[in-house]
Amino acid sequence: MSAERSTLGTLLRALRSREGWTLKQMSEKSGIPVSTLSKVEHDRLTLSYDKLQSLAQRLGMRMSELFAENAGDTGAPVTARRSLGDISRSVRVETPNYDYYYLCTELRRKRMIPVLTKIRARSAEQFGDLVHHSGEEFIYVLRGKVVVQTEFYDPVTLEAGQSLYIDSSMGHAYLAAEGCDEAEVLGVMSSSEENLMDAMLNLHEERR
Known part of the structure; x- marks a missing residue:
């Protein structure tokens, strides 16, 4: 079943x-x-990052514990795991620059974080400081045009169908290109750290 x-x-x-x-x-x-709460439970409403953070704090939980039904499961990883995901099954987190749709959230202790991201920020000034975090990441542009700014390279513009793989510890920012109100990318972030989801959610908090 x-x-x-x-x-x-x-x-x-x-x-x-x-x-x-x-x-x-x-x-x-x-x-x-x-x-x-009733609307959220019936999937008629989502919560902003600030509301999710407040909810976790007042319930005495880590943010990542809201993203998995078996939060108390700390046993050994199970092999042959599988998770089917689409945007209707995602968990949405809103931030000033992006809307994140985290996929396959029922899997615990993932070494990869798949996320569909809608990019709204259109300038470096609007985005703020470049982002740094552990691991590596891959993005594939699904819709619109994306300007990728990185710490050690000149900005590059990616169109739909193009992709980029970077070291996430290098400062980086994804912006919607000029003339594009919103771009959409599929990203996968990976790290040897088992608490990658916690690290990503803490990053949202730091950038509020």
């Missing part, structure tokens, strides 16, 4: 069920209105 698709709504429902909370109790603990 196939597992229930992993959206933010299913993850919050699983968390609430695990803790034995009613919607009202979760509202009181999180500070988020019952009506809002």
Whole structure:
């Protein structure tokens, strides 16, 4: 029997069920209105990064624990894992520069983080400081044009169908090219660190 698709709504429902909370109790603990939580649980609404961070803090959790139903599972990794993912099964995180749609979130301790990203920032000034984090990453442009700025290379413009692989510890930024209101890329980030998801979510926090 196939597992229930992993959206933010299913993850919050699983968390609430695990803790034995009613919607009202979760509202009181999180500070988020019952009506809002109900819409999120039924996938009619998502939460911004700030709201997700506030929810995790008030519930005494790490952000990454909101992204997996079996957050308490710390056993050895299981081989032959498989996860089917699309945007309707993703967990969305909004930031000033990007909308991230994290895919295959039900898998714990992943060494790769697949994410669909919608890029809105159109200038270095709007984006802010270049991003650095551990590991490597690959992006493939699905729609629009993307200007990639990196610490040690001249900016490069990628069109739909083009891709780039970089060392993520090198400062980098992805911008929507001139004349493009929004670009969309599929990215995969990898690291030898097992807490890569935590690191990525902490990076969102640092850039608020």
